[in-house]
Structures are given as structure tokens and as C-alpha cells.
Amino acid sequence: MAFKSEDDKKAYWSRNINLMITLLVIWALVSYGFGIVLRPMLDAIPVGGVGLGFWFAQQGSIYAFLVIVFFYAKKMRELDKEFGVDE
Amino acid sequence: MDLTTLTYLVVGATFALYMGIAVWARAGSTGEFYAAGGGVHPVANGMATGADWMSAASFISMAGLIAFQGYDASIFLMGWTGGYVLLALCLAPYLRKFGKFTVPDFIGDRFYSSTARIVAVACLIIASITYVIGQMKGIGVAFSRFLDVDYATGLYAGMGIVFFYAVLGGMKGVTYTQIAQYCVLIFAYTVPAIFISLNITGNPIPQLGFLGDTADGTPFMVKLDQTLVDLGFAEYTAQKGNTFNILMYTLSLMFGTAGLPHVIIRFFTVPKVADARTSAGWALLFIAILYTTAPAVGSMARLNLTNTVQTGPVGSAEGNLAYAERPDWFKKWENTGLLAFEDKNGDGRIQYYNDKNADFNAKAAEFGWKGNELVKVDPDIMVLANPEIAQLPNWVIALVAAGGLAAALSTAAGLLLAISSAISHDLLKSTFMPDISEKAELNAARISMAGAILVAGYLGLNPPGFAAQVVALAFGLAAASIFPVLMMGIFSTRINNHGAVAGMLVGLVSTLVYIFTYKGWLFIPGTEMLANTPDNWFLGISPEAFGALGALLNFVTANIVTGMTKPVPEHIRHMVEDIRVPKGAGAAQSH
Known part of the structure; x- marks a missing residue:
């Protein structure tokens, strides 16, 4: 096993899971939240003749997905290094 | 050229x-x-x-x-x-x-x-x-x-x-x-x-x-x-x-x-x-x-499509494109059978409107319109016809x-x-x-x-269905069968062989049956059990959207069946723990 101790292994996994869950919450919020369920509220803020909710459904959520994926990759590279399991 | x-x-x-x-x-x-x-x-x-x-x-x-x-x-x-x-x-x-x-x-x-x-x-x-x-x-x-x-x-x-x-x-x-x-x-x-x-x-x-x-x-x-x-x-x-x-x-x-x-x-x-x-x-x-x-x-x-057909004010006699003057792309797409015109009111002009809207129909009747005359516009032609x-x-x-x-x-x-x-x-x-x-x-x-x-x-x-809708069915099937067992395989050390098999089968079969009920068995026209309309859908879920529910059924079944059968052997637990560590991936092997 690549980890120094059993505790390290647990710590690494739980930090990975926490990061993943946080990002999945944002993932759900920008698409299912802002784009669909909360759209009527967000559309009060006008964007291009429609509203912010419409913008999230057709543009914003996709940009947010991109940021999420690259952010996760970056954070995990740092985490791998910290625990000495990087390649 | x-x-x-x-x-x-x-x-x-x-x-x-x-x-x-x-x-x-x-x-x-x-x-x-x-x-x-x-x-x-x-x-x-x-x-x-x-x-x-x-x-x-x-x-x-x-x-x-x-x-x-x-x-x-x-x-x-x-x-x-x-x-x-x-x-x-x-x-x-x-x-x-x-x-x-x-x-x-x-x-x-x-x-x-x-x-x-x-x-x-x-x-x-x-x-x-x-x-x-x-x-x-x-x-x-x-x-x-x-x-x-x-x-x-x-x-x-x-x-x-x-x-x-x-x-x-x-x-x-x-x-x-x-x-x-x-x-x-x-x-x-x-x-x-x-x-x-x-x-x-x-x-x-x-x-x-x-x-x-x-x-x-x-x-x-x-x-x-x-x-x-x-x-x-x-x-x-x-x-x-x-x-x-x-x-x-x-x-x-x-x-x-x-x-x-x-x-x-x-x-x-x-x-x-x-x-x-x-x-x-x-x-x-x-x-x-x-x-x-x-x-x-x-x-x-x-x-652009609407303006091509509706060239002038709605309701005016000259406001609609004359069929004889239709552009070249219109004729070409008519040849494929994916775009079709029918001169319902015999005025030689194309009226394109929503004839399922009762309020608007009253107005359309005043204009002398007798129904939507672009009887077929397959959405799949839009991107190709767009330029x-x-x-x-x-x-x-x-x-x-x-x-x-x-x-x-x-x-x-x-x-x-x-x-x-x-x-x-x-x-x-x-x-x-x-x-x-x-x-x-x-x-x-x-x-x-x-x-x-x-x-x-x-x-x-x-x-x-249209290309994107057919593809959506494929996604529903993958969502209900493969995705849940991959997730359970990685994030749970508990789910066992019987659980996975039962889960996949339940997810796949439930989604297939739901799709076939509305789309026909093996997609053969005429074999649908129920008309594919929102009133008939279970909880208002369309056949393309059922995959998410199929995935849930898969997940629940796998957990129940696992609880009733022999637990996962020790070496499989180690294998799951091992894939969670990035180090030492090596080159992928065929076998």
C-alpha cells in the first residue's frame, strides 16, 4: 500500500469524498436548481430579453460544469501529492 | 460552381x-x-x-x-x-x-x-x-x-x-x-x-x-x-x-x-x-x-424559417410566401419527404401557424386560413437547412x-x-x-x-422518434443498467455478485418495458400498448426520462439482494480499496 498508515488512507479517501460531494452539490444547483426548479425566481433578473434562469439552463450550467471538472482535477493533484500517492 | x-x-x-x-x-x-x-x-x-x-x-x-x-x-x-x-x-x-x-x-x-x-x-x-x-x-x-x-x-x-x-x-x-x-x-x-x-x-x-x-x-x-x-x-x-x-x-x-x-x-x-x-x-x-x-x-x-414563410404582416393577403415562389432549399427538402406543404385553403400561399390553438384558430378563420399548411417539418432537417x-x-x-x-x-x-x-x-x-x-x-x-x-x-x-430522442432512449437504458453498478462497484465494498446482477436486470428490463409500452415492442409500429401522451405516462415521466427511475430501481434492488445473500469476499474488498489509490496505475492491459 502506498500510504504511510491506515489513518492516512482513511483521511485521503474522506477528503476526496468531501470534495466530490461539495462539487456535486454545486453541479446539481447550477443545473437542476438554477436552470429548472428555481428558474421562475431567477428570471426576475433580466438577461438578454429573458432571464438569469434561462441563461443558466442554456449557457451558464455548461460553463459551471467546466469549472467544476478542472477544479476537481487540480485539487486532486494537490491531494495526491500531499499524501504521496501521485505519479 | x-x-x-x-x-x-x-x-x-x-x-x-x-x-x-x-x-x-x-x-x-x-x-x-x-x-x-x-x-x-x-x-x-x-x-x-x-x-x-x-x-x-x-x-x-x-x-x-x-x-x-x-x-x-x-x-x-x-x-x-x-x-x-x-x-x-x-x-x-x-x-x-x-x-x-x-x-x-x-x-x-x-x-x-x-x-x-x-x-x-x-x-x-x-x-x-x-x-x-x-x-x-x-x-x-x-x-x-x-x-x-x-x-x-x-x-x-x-x-x-x-x-x-x-x-x-x-x-x-x-x-x-x-x-x-x-x-x-x-x-x-x-x-x-x-x-x-x-x-x-x-x-x-x-x-x-x-x-x-x-x-x-x-x-x-x-x-x-x-x-x-x-x-x-x-x-x-x-x-x-x-x-x-x-x-x-x-x-x-x-x-x-x-x-x-x-x-x-x-x-x-x-x-x-x-x-x-x-x-x-x-x-x-x-x-x-x-x-x-x-x-x-x-x-x-x-x-428565419418563420420569416421565410410569413413574409408580411400576419393576416394580410400578401403576408404569406406564394408556393410558386418558394426558395430552392424548400423544393430540395420536399423531395426527401421530410418537409411537406398542403394547400388547404387553395390560395397558393403557405400558411404556417399553430392550428391546435383554439383561440388563434378563430382569428385564422377570419384570415381565410384552413389549417397549418406546412404539414411536415422534421426538426432533424433544421441544422442542415439552416445556412x-x-x-x-x-x-x-x-x-x-x-x-x-x-x-x-x-x-x-x-x-x-x-x-x-x-x-x-x-x-x-x-x-x-x-x-x-x-x-x-x-x-x-x-x-x-x-x-x-x-x-x-x-x-x-x-x-x-427524432434522432436526438432515439439517442435519449439509449441514454436511458445505459443510465438504468450500467451507471448504477459502476457507482456501487467503486463507492461500496458491500454490494455483491447477486446484487449487481439483479440490479442490472431490474434496471434494464423495467426501462425497456416502459419504453416499449409507449414506443412499440422492439420499436415496431402498431405494437404500442398505450398512446405516447403525457396523460398516459406514469407520474408524468416520458419514456426518454424513465432511465433515472430505472437507475433508482437498480440501486434499491442491488442493496436488497445483497442483504439477503453471501457477503463480498476479502480479496474483492482489497481490490476496491486499491482502485481508490491513484498510484501505480501502470499501462492498461487487455487481459
Whole structure:
């Protein structure tokens, strides 16, 4: 096993899971939240003749997905290094 | 130069390019097929994944659905991109660490059962064939238009080319060919979008243009809504379907994206676990370029189409296009049978409006209109017809044809490869005939590929929906069967062999039965049990959206069955813990 101790292994996994869950919450919020369920509220803020909710459904959520994926990759590279399991 | 010659030239040139690359890449890398990722930069790999991923559904069909469904088509935009988040965060790094090539390999090993492997192969084949039907519809539409024949003949021509292409291109330097295909398809998609956006809003960036202002200062979206309402249609920006169905539909597409085997495979070939994470990001970036352009393409195509027919004020005698003066593209699409006009009130002019709107019908009767006369506008023709409707130069139109074919062919080839390798590798070599010779394995792959094309072509003649909707069914099947067991296989050490098999079967069968109930058994017309209308749907869930519920059933079943049967052996627990550590991935192996 690549980890120094059993505790390290647990710590690494739980930090990975926490990061993943946080990002999945944002993932759900920008698409299912802002784009669909909360759209009527967000559309009060006008964007291009429609509203912010419409913008999230057709543009914003996709940009947010991109940021999420690259952010996760970056954070995990740092985490791998910290625990000495990087390649 | 006339359009037909130009189209043949551009399509011919791009085909020559793909084949040239296939031959060139083979020379340097015979036998490197499985390790291709090792020498390919993550950015290049992302581009290739983009081409593999963006199919006829994305290129040809999606903007057409956006044009006619407006806001409701956001499900495709969010669903087909959001799945990459699940792939990058939950699946790709761990499957890469596991280090085998096929999804059934992982399922068979993690759940220590050849039954699980066989069930996974069945799920994979059913989802992939449904997906290929969607491609065939797109290819049929494209060929019928550019060969100037009816849809069925276009489909036969497409089947022949796909077979030739998949056998030739599939075995060789796929990655490099797909990079070329990505460049062709993204160029072909964005160039007309830029032109049209400039025309309508004066903004060359379509992503900004469709939310910008038109020449007279009204926002484009307001103008589009108004134009549609004036003809009795629902507002473009209004939500038409029920919210729960929209949520389930999006969720099905996202789960399906993460569960479709031909996409997952792409992340098995990158050198390191860290690369699997970034590679998903690059793929998503290249896909996002098309997906953020699509809403502009769809909305502007809808306005242009409406304005072509409704040339003057609604209701005035001269306000509608005279049929005799219809543009050339109109005649060409009429030949394919995908666009049809019927002069209901005998005035020789085309009236295009919503005759299902009772309020507007009263007004229409005053105008002397006797029903919507554009009796058929197949949404799948919109992207291909778009540059012609907008009167763009001929070379742009020819380019779009080449782009649509690149998208359909690259995806069809990738899927056929996934199907044939599932049969020859996972079923024959790994399960039933371990002694099979390499030559016989290859022949089995070719035969299953031909079989898949025939089945998909036959069903493509009577497609159960528009290309993007057929593809959505495939995603639902993958979402309900494969995605949940992959998640449970990685994030739970508890789920055992019986649980996984039962879960996959319940997910697959429940989703298939639900789809067939509304779409006909095996998609054969006339065998539907219930009419496919929102009133008949269970909890208002459409057949395309059922995959999310199927996934839930899969998950619950797997947990219950696991609780009643023998726990997971110790070495499998170690295996799961091992795939959670990125270090020591090594090169992927076939066996």
C-alpha cells in the first residue's frame, strides 16, 4: 500500500469524498436548481430579453460544469501529492 | 460552381482526409491500437473524445429540437454536458486505475461473476444498438438531401458507407482520424452560426448574439417570442412540459452519459489516473463549444424559417410566401419527404401557424386560413437547412453537410466497435470460447458489426422518434443498467455478485418495458400498448426520462439482494480499496 498508515488512507479517501460531494452539490444547483426548479425566481433578473434562469439552463450550467471538472482535477493533484500517492 | 458539385467536392475531400490519416497513422502504430492514449496528448485525446461523443444527435438533431421546443430542449444541453462531471468525479479515475479495457471486464471482475459480465454485455449491446438507430436516422436525413433522393434510399446509402467506414477506420488510427473529424465538425457548426448571428444581431459570437439585441433594438428573444405568439405558437422561452419530467429527463441523460461504454473506454487509455481527470475536462471543453452554440443556432433557425414563410404582416393577403415562389432549399427538402406543404385553403400561399390553438384558430378563420399548411417539418432537417434558409454562401452549406456526416460517422464507428468488441472479446474470448483464434475473433467482430448495422438500419426506416430522442432512449437504458453498478462497484465494498446482477436486470428490463409500452415492442409500429401522451405516462415521466427511475430501481434492488445473500469476499474488498489509490496505475492491459 502506498500510504504511510491506515489513518492516512482513511483521511485521503474522506477528503476526496468531501470534495466530490461539495462539487456535486454545486453541479446539481447550477443545473437542476438554477436552470429548472428555481428558474421562475431567477428570471426576475433580466438577461438578454429573458432571464438569469434561462441563461443558466442554456449557457451558464455548461460553463459551471467546466469549472467544476478542472477544479476537481487540480485539487486532486494537490491531494495526491500531499499524501504521496501521485505519479 | 453549383451547390451539388461543391457539396460532393467538400464531402469527398474530407473523406479523403480521414482515410489518408487512417492509413498514415496505421503505418506508425500497428498493434498500438489499445495503447493509443499513451502517445496522445490529453488535449488531443479530449478532441478525439469530443468527435466520438458528438453524434448526429448533437450535430444534426439537437438544434432542431431546440428550435421547436425552445426552453424545454435545455434538457439536452444540460444532460449531455453534465454527465461529464459525473464521469470525471465519480468514474473515470477509478476505472482507469482498475486498468482493463472494457466495461464488462470491470463489472465481471468487481462482481466476481461471469453472469454479471454477460448481463453487462447485454446491457451494453441493447443501449448501443438503440444509439446507432439514432445515428442512422441522422445519416439517412443527410444523405437523402445531398443525393437528392427519398429518406429510405438515403438511409441505404448511409448504411453501406458506415459499414465500409467502420471496418476500415475502426481498426486503425481512430484517435487521429477523430481529431480531424472534430475540426471539420466544429468548424462546420460554428461558421454558419457566426454568419447568422451577425445577420440578425450584429454580434459575431453566437453565445452572446442570441441574448443580444436585433437591429431595431428589441432583444432577439423578445422578437422571437412575439413572432411565435403572433402565429398562435407557445412562447419560445416558456416552459411547456412538467417540471418533474424535465428533471428526470435531464438526470437520465447525465447518468447515461456517464454509463455509455464507448465514452468510458476513452478514459482507459490515458497514461495516468490524474490524466483521466483532466482528460474529461478537455473533452467537455471541446463539446461545450458546440453545446453553447446550439441554442443560438436553434433559436435563429426558428425565426428565419418563420420569416421565410410569413413574409408580411400576419393576416394580410400578401403576408404569406406564394408556393410558386418558394426558395430552392424548400423544393430540395420536399423531395426527401421530410418537409411537406398542403394547400388547404387553395390560395397558393403557405400558411404556417399553430392550428391546435383554439383561440388563434378563430382569428385564422377570419384570415381565410384552413389549417397549418406546412404539414411536415422534421426538426432533424433544421441544422442542415439552416445556412440555406439564411442565404449563406454555397461553400458554407457544403461544409455543413461534411460536418454532419463527420459527426454521424465517427460516432457510429465508435459504437459499432463497442458492440463488436463486446461480442467478440467479452462474450466469445472471455466467456464462452477462450481458445478462439485471433483471426476467428476478428471475423466474429466483423459479422456482429454487420448484424448491428442491419438491425439499426431496419429500425432506422421506422425510427421511434427524432434522432436526438432515439439517442435519449439509449441514454436511458445505459443510465438504468450500467451507471448504477459502476457507482456501487467503486463507492461500496458491500454490494455483491447477486446484487449487481439483479440490479442490472431490474434496471434494464423495467426501462425497456416502459419504453416499449409507449414506443412499440422492439420499436415496431402498431405494437404500442398505450398512446405516447403525457396523460398516459406514469407520474408524468416520458419514456426518454424513465432511465433515472430505472437507475433508482437498480440501486434499491442491488442493496436488497445483497442483504439477503453471501457477503463480498476479502480479496474483492482489497481490490476496491486499491482502485481508490491513484498510484501505480501502470499501462492498461487487455487481459
